[in-house]
Amino acid sequence: MATYGPLCIGIDPHRKILTDWGYNVDAGGAEMFSMRMLQASRGRAAAVKFQTSMFERYGSKGFAALERVLYAARQMNIITIVDCLRGGLPTTISALSDAYFRPDSPMLADAITLLPYYGARSINPLVDEALNNGRGVFVASLTSNQEGASLQTAIRQSGEYRGQTVAYGIASCAQKFNDGIDCMGSVGLIIGATIGQWMNQIGVDPASFSGPILSPGYGWQGAEANDLKTVFHGTKGNVLVTVSRFIASHGPDISELSQATESIALDIRQALLEATEERRR
Numbered sequence: 001m002a003t004y005g006p007l008c009i010g011i012d013p014h015r016k017i018l019t020d021w022g023y024n025v026d027a028g029g030a031e032m033f034s035m036r037m038l039q040a041s042r043g044r045a046a047a048v049k050f051q052t053s054m055f056e057r058y059g060s061k062g063f064a065a066l067e068r069v070l071y072a073a074r075q076m077n078i079i080t081i082v083d084c085l086r087g088g089l090p091t092t093i094s095a096l097s098d099a100y101f102r103p104d105s106p107m108l109a110d111a112i113t114l115l116p117y118y119g120a121r122s123i124n125p126l127v128d129e130a131l132n133n134g135r136g137v138f139v140a141s142l143t144s145n146q147e148g149a150s151l152q153t154a155i156r157q158s159g160e161y162r163g164q165t166v167a168y169g170i171a172s173c174a175q176k177f178n179d180g181i182d183c184m185g186s187v188g189l190i191i192g193a194t195i196g197q198w199m200n201q202i203g204v205d206p207a208s209f210s211g212p213i214l215s216p217g218y219g220w221q222g223a224e225a226n227d228l229k230t231v232f233h234g235t236k237g238n239v240l241v242t243v244s245r246f247i248a249s250h251g252p253d254i255s256e257l258s259q260a261t262e263s264i265a266l267d268i269r270q271a272l273l274e275a276t277e278e279r280r281r
Contacts (some may be wrong), residue, residue: 010244087115144192144217
Protein backbone atom coordinates (compact mmCIF):
# COMPACT_ATOMS: atom_id res chain seq x y z
CA MET A 1 0.00 0.00 0.00
CA ALA A 2 2.90 2.35 0.73
CA THR A 3 4.27 1.74 -2.76
CA TYR A 4 1.15 1.35 -4.90
CA GLY A 5 -1.59 3.10 -2.92
CA PRO A 6 -4.79 1.89 -1.23
CA LEU A 7 -6.50 0.19 -4.19
CA CYS A 8 -7.45 -3.47 -4.32
CA ILE A 9 -8.80 -4.64 -7.67
CA GLY A 10 -11.64 -7.12 -7.38
CA ILE A 11 -11.36 -9.83 -10.02
CA ASP A 12 -14.93 -11.04 -10.39
CA PRO A 13 -15.63 -12.72 -13.75
CA HIS A 14 -19.38 -12.15 -13.82
CA ARG A 15 -21.31 -13.70 -16.70
CA LYS A 16 -22.24 -10.28 -18.09
CA ILE A 17 -18.66 -9.00 -17.99
CA LEU A 18 -17.39 -12.09 -19.80
CA THR A 19 -20.09 -11.67 -22.44
CA ASP A 20 -19.35 -7.95 -22.82
CA TRP A 21 -15.68 -8.73 -23.29
CA GLY A 22 -16.46 -11.35 -25.94
CA TYR A 23 -15.20 -14.23 -23.78
CA ASN A 24 -16.85 -17.60 -23.28
CA VAL A 25 -18.87 -17.90 -20.09
CA ASP A 26 -16.83 -20.81 -18.79
CA ALA A 27 -13.69 -21.53 -16.79
CA GLY A 28 -11.47 -20.57 -19.73
CA GLY A 29 -13.20 -17.22 -20.11
CA ALA A 30 -12.92 -16.55 -16.37
CA GLU A 31 -9.19 -17.32 -16.50
CA MET A 32 -8.58 -15.08 -19.53
CA PHE A 33 -10.50 -12.25 -17.87
CA SER A 34 -8.53 -12.66 -14.65
CA MET A 35 -5.18 -12.65 -16.39
CA ARG A 36 -6.03 -9.43 -18.21
CA MET A 37 -7.20 -7.79 -14.97
CA LEU A 38 -3.91 -8.84 -13.38
CA GLN A 39 -2.05 -7.08 -16.18
CA ALA A 40 -3.96 -3.87 -15.43
CA SER A 41 -3.27 -4.28 -11.71
CA ARG A 42 0.48 -4.66 -11.94
CA GLY A 43 2.22 -1.59 -10.60
CA ARG A 44 -1.11 0.21 -10.11
CA ALA A 45 -2.75 -1.55 -7.17
CA ALA A 46 -1.60 -2.92 -3.84
CA ALA A 47 -3.66 -6.10 -4.04
CA VAL A 48 -6.17 -8.14 -5.99
CA LYS A 49 -9.20 -9.97 -4.64
CA PHE A 50 -10.65 -13.08 -6.28
CA GLN A 51 -14.32 -13.90 -5.69
CA THR A 52 -14.35 -17.70 -5.39
CA SER A 53 -18.00 -18.16 -6.35
CA MET A 54 -17.22 -16.80 -9.81
CA PHE A 55 -14.82 -19.72 -10.31
CA GLU A 56 -16.66 -22.34 -8.26
CA ARG A 57 -19.64 -22.22 -10.63
CA TYR A 58 -17.51 -24.10 -13.19
CA GLY A 59 -16.61 -26.94 -10.85
CA SER A 60 -13.13 -28.45 -10.91
CA LYS A 61 -12.18 -26.52 -14.05
CA GLY A 62 -13.06 -23.29 -12.27
CA PHE A 63 -10.89 -24.13 -9.28
CA ALA A 64 -8.04 -25.07 -11.63
CA ALA A 65 -8.40 -21.63 -13.24
CA LEU A 66 -8.29 -20.00 -9.80
CA GLU A 67 -5.11 -21.93 -8.99
CA ARG A 68 -3.44 -20.64 -12.15
CA VAL A 69 -4.40 -17.00 -11.68
CA LEU A 70 -3.29 -17.09 -8.03
CA TYR A 71 0.04 -18.46 -9.21
CA ALA A 72 0.32 -15.69 -11.81
CA ALA A 73 -0.42 -13.05 -9.18
CA ARG A 74 2.26 -14.48 -6.89
CA GLN A 75 4.77 -14.34 -9.75
CA MET A 76 3.88 -10.66 -10.18
CA ASN A 77 4.39 -10.03 -6.44
CA ILE A 78 0.81 -8.77 -6.09
CA ILE A 79 -0.87 -9.32 -2.72
CA THR A 80 -3.71 -11.81 -3.16
CA ILE A 81 -6.97 -11.96 -1.23
CA VAL A 82 -9.34 -14.87 -1.77
CA ASP A 83 -12.88 -13.71 -1.09
CA CYS A 84 -14.43 -16.97 0.05
CA LEU A 85 -16.40 -15.49 3.00
CA ARG A 86 -16.32 -18.78 4.87
CA GLY A 87 -17.32 -19.54 8.42
CA GLY A 88 -18.27 -22.48 10.60
CA LEU A 89 -17.13 -24.53 13.55
CA PRO A 90 -13.35 -24.76 14.10
CA THR A 91 -13.24 -28.39 12.96
CA THR A 92 -15.05 -27.46 9.76
CA ILE A 93 -13.04 -24.44 8.69
CA SER A 94 -9.65 -25.83 9.69
CA ALA A 95 -9.42 -27.28 6.17
CA LEU A 96 -9.26 -23.71 4.85
CA SER A 97 -5.79 -23.42 6.34
CA ASP A 98 -4.62 -26.33 4.19
CA ALA A 99 -6.32 -24.82 1.15
CA TYR A 100 -5.01 -21.27 1.36
CA PHE A 101 -2.20 -20.96 3.93
CA ARG A 102 0.09 -23.94 3.51
CA PRO A 103 3.25 -22.91 1.61
CA ASP A 104 2.85 -25.85 -0.80
CA SER A 105 -0.85 -25.25 -1.49
CA PRO A 106 -1.73 -24.67 -5.17
CA MET A 107 -4.23 -22.02 -3.99
CA LEU A 108 -1.82 -20.23 -1.66
CA ALA A 109 -3.08 -16.70 -0.91
CA ASP A 110 -1.95 -13.84 1.28
CA ALA A 111 -5.35 -13.50 2.95
CA ILE A 112 -8.91 -14.79 2.87
CA THR A 113 -12.25 -13.35 3.98
CA LEU A 114 -14.20 -14.87 6.86
CA LEU A 115 -17.76 -14.77 8.23
CA PRO A 116 -17.81 -14.82 12.05
CA TYR A 117 -21.48 -15.60 12.62
CA TYR A 118 -20.89 -18.98 14.24
CA GLY A 119 -19.35 -16.82 16.97
CA ALA A 120 -16.36 -14.57 16.49
CA ARG A 121 -14.16 -16.90 18.54
CA SER A 122 -14.99 -19.85 16.27
CA ILE A 123 -12.51 -18.49 13.74
CA ASN A 124 -9.65 -18.08 16.24
CA PRO A 125 -7.90 -21.37 15.35
CA LEU A 126 -7.95 -20.47 11.67
CA VAL A 127 -6.63 -16.98 12.43
CA ASP A 128 -3.80 -18.57 14.40
CA GLU A 129 -2.98 -20.81 11.43
CA ALA A 130 -2.92 -17.79 9.13
CA LEU A 131 -0.58 -15.86 11.39
CA ASN A 132 1.69 -18.86 11.93
CA ASN A 133 2.08 -19.14 8.15
CA GLY A 134 2.71 -15.43 7.62
CA ARG A 135 -0.78 -14.86 6.17
CA GLY A 136 -3.82 -12.82 7.17
CA VAL A 137 -7.60 -12.68 7.26
CA PHE A 138 -10.35 -10.09 6.79
CA VAL A 139 -13.34 -10.63 9.08
CA ALA A 140 -16.74 -9.32 7.96
CA SER A 141 -17.86 -6.68 10.45
CA LEU A 142 -19.81 -4.00 8.58
CA THR A 143 -20.57 -5.15 5.06
CA SER A 144 -21.73 -2.85 2.28
CA ASN A 145 -25.01 -4.67 1.62
CA GLN A 146 -28.05 -3.00 3.16
CA GLU A 147 -29.51 -6.33 4.32
CA GLY A 148 -26.60 -6.79 6.71
CA ALA A 149 -27.44 -3.70 8.76
CA SER A 150 -30.17 -5.34 10.86
CA LEU A 151 -27.85 -8.13 12.02
CA GLN A 152 -24.67 -6.10 12.39
CA THR A 153 -26.35 -3.32 14.39
CA ALA A 154 -28.25 -5.76 16.64
CA ILE A 155 -27.49 -5.37 20.36
CA ARG A 156 -25.87 -8.34 22.05
CA GLN A 157 -27.90 -9.69 24.95
CA SER A 158 -25.15 -11.61 26.74
CA GLY A 159 -21.45 -12.32 26.82
CA GLU A 160 -18.40 -10.12 26.96
CA TYR A 161 -19.87 -7.43 24.72
CA ARG A 162 -23.37 -7.36 26.18
CA GLY A 163 -25.11 -4.10 25.34
CA GLN A 164 -22.86 -3.48 22.32
CA THR A 165 -23.63 -4.18 18.66
CA VAL A 166 -22.70 -7.44 16.95
CA ALA A 167 -20.35 -5.47 14.70
CA TYR A 168 -18.61 -3.96 17.73
CA GLY A 169 -17.98 -7.41 19.22
CA ILE A 170 -16.54 -8.71 15.95
CA ALA A 171 -14.24 -5.69 15.57
CA SER A 172 -13.09 -5.97 19.18
CA CYS A 173 -12.24 -9.66 18.81
CA ALA A 174 -10.24 -8.91 15.66
CA GLN A 175 -8.40 -6.03 17.30
CA LYS A 176 -7.12 -8.29 20.09
CA PHE A 177 -4.96 -10.12 17.55
CA ASN A 178 -3.33 -6.83 16.54
CA ASP A 179 -2.74 -5.43 20.03
CA GLY A 180 0.92 -4.94 20.85
CA ILE A 181 2.05 -4.95 17.21
CA ASP A 182 3.98 -1.82 16.23
CA CYS A 183 3.12 -1.98 12.53
CA MET A 184 -0.19 -2.83 10.89
CA GLY A 185 -1.56 -6.14 12.11
CA SER A 186 -2.56 -9.07 9.90
CA VAL A 187 -6.12 -9.55 11.17
CA GLY A 188 -8.33 -7.18 9.25
CA LEU A 189 -11.96 -6.12 9.04
CA ILE A 190 -14.37 -5.75 6.16
CA ILE A 191 -16.07 -2.36 6.46
CA GLY A 192 -18.16 -1.20 3.51
CA ALA A 193 -17.79 2.30 2.12
CA THR A 194 -21.58 2.67 1.93
CA ILE A 195 -22.32 2.47 5.66
CA GLY A 196 -21.94 6.17 6.47
CA GLN A 197 -25.68 6.66 6.96
CA TRP A 198 -25.73 4.30 9.96
CA MET A 199 -22.29 4.88 11.47
CA ASN A 200 -23.86 6.27 14.65
CA GLN A 201 -25.78 3.04 15.27
CA ILE A 202 -22.89 0.60 15.22
CA GLY A 203 -20.43 1.75 17.85
CA VAL A 204 -17.43 0.79 15.68
CA ASP A 205 -14.76 3.43 15.11
CA PRO A 206 -12.57 2.48 12.13
CA ALA A 207 -9.98 5.03 13.30
CA SER A 208 -9.31 2.98 16.42
CA PHE A 209 -8.62 -0.26 14.52
CA SER A 210 -4.96 -1.06 13.89
CA GLY A 211 -5.29 -3.89 11.39
CA PRO A 212 -5.98 -3.56 7.65
CA ILE A 213 -9.51 -2.61 6.60
CA LEU A 214 -10.88 -3.99 3.34
CA SER A 215 -13.63 -1.71 2.04
CA PRO A 216 -16.04 -2.78 -0.73
CA GLY A 217 -18.82 -0.59 -2.09
CA TYR A 218 -16.88 2.09 -3.95
CA GLY A 219 -17.99 2.82 -7.51
CA TRP A 220 -20.57 0.33 -8.78
CA GLN A 221 -22.35 0.00 -5.42
CA GLY A 222 -22.68 3.75 -5.04
CA ALA A 223 -19.97 4.94 -2.66
CA GLU A 224 -17.92 7.96 -3.69
CA ALA A 225 -14.89 9.86 -2.38
CA ASN A 226 -16.95 11.72 0.21
CA ASP A 227 -18.21 8.41 1.59
CA LEU A 228 -14.63 7.23 2.08
CA LYS A 229 -13.84 10.43 3.96
CA THR A 230 -16.95 10.03 6.14
CA VAL A 231 -16.55 6.36 7.04
CA PHE A 232 -12.76 6.38 7.41
CA HIS A 233 -12.35 9.77 9.03
CA GLY A 234 -9.22 9.72 11.17
CA THR A 235 -7.87 6.34 10.02
CA LYS A 236 -4.14 5.71 9.88
CA GLY A 237 -3.49 4.72 6.27
CA ASN A 238 -4.70 1.15 6.80
CA VAL A 239 -7.74 1.20 4.48
CA LEU A 240 -7.67 -0.86 1.27
CA VAL A 241 -10.55 -0.01 -1.07
CA THR A 242 -11.72 -2.72 -3.43
CA VAL A 243 -13.10 -1.86 -6.87
CA SER A 244 -14.22 -4.45 -9.40
CA ARG A 245 -16.94 -3.83 -11.96
CA PHE A 246 -16.20 -0.15 -12.52
CA ILE A 247 -12.68 -1.00 -13.69
CA ALA A 248 -13.73 -4.13 -15.58
CA SER A 249 -16.34 -2.13 -17.52
CA HIS A 250 -13.44 -0.44 -19.38
CA GLY A 251 -12.09 -3.71 -20.77
CA PRO A 252 -10.96 -5.76 -22.49
CA ASP A 253 -8.60 -3.20 -24.02
CA ILE A 254 -5.57 -3.27 -21.73
CA SER A 255 -4.72 0.41 -22.19
CA GLU A 256 -8.23 1.49 -21.22
CA LEU A 257 -8.23 -0.88 -18.25
CA SER A 258 -4.89 0.54 -17.14
CA GLN A 259 -6.07 4.14 -17.49
CA ALA A 260 -9.24 3.42 -15.52
CA THR A 261 -7.18 1.74 -12.81
CA GLU A 262 -4.78 4.67 -12.54
CA SER A 263 -7.60 7.21 -12.45
CA ILE A 264 -9.60 5.49 -9.72
CA ALA A 265 -6.43 4.76 -7.74
CA LEU A 266 -5.64 8.49 -7.66
CA ASP A 267 -9.17 9.38 -6.54
CA ILE A 268 -9.09 6.82 -3.73
CA ARG A 269 -5.60 7.81 -2.62
CA GLN A 270 -6.62 11.48 -2.39
CA ALA A 271 -9.84 10.73 -0.49
CA LEU A 272 -8.11 8.55 2.08
CA LEU A 273 -5.24 11.01 2.41
CA GLU A 274 -7.78 13.68 3.33
CA ALA A 275 -9.39 11.28 5.81
CA THR A 276 -6.01 10.65 7.41
CA GLU A 277 -5.21 14.37 7.52
CA GLU A 278 -8.40 14.94 9.50
CA ARG A 279 -6.95 12.76 12.24
CA ARG A 280 -3.75 14.81 12.38
CA ARG A 281 -5.68 18.05 12.81
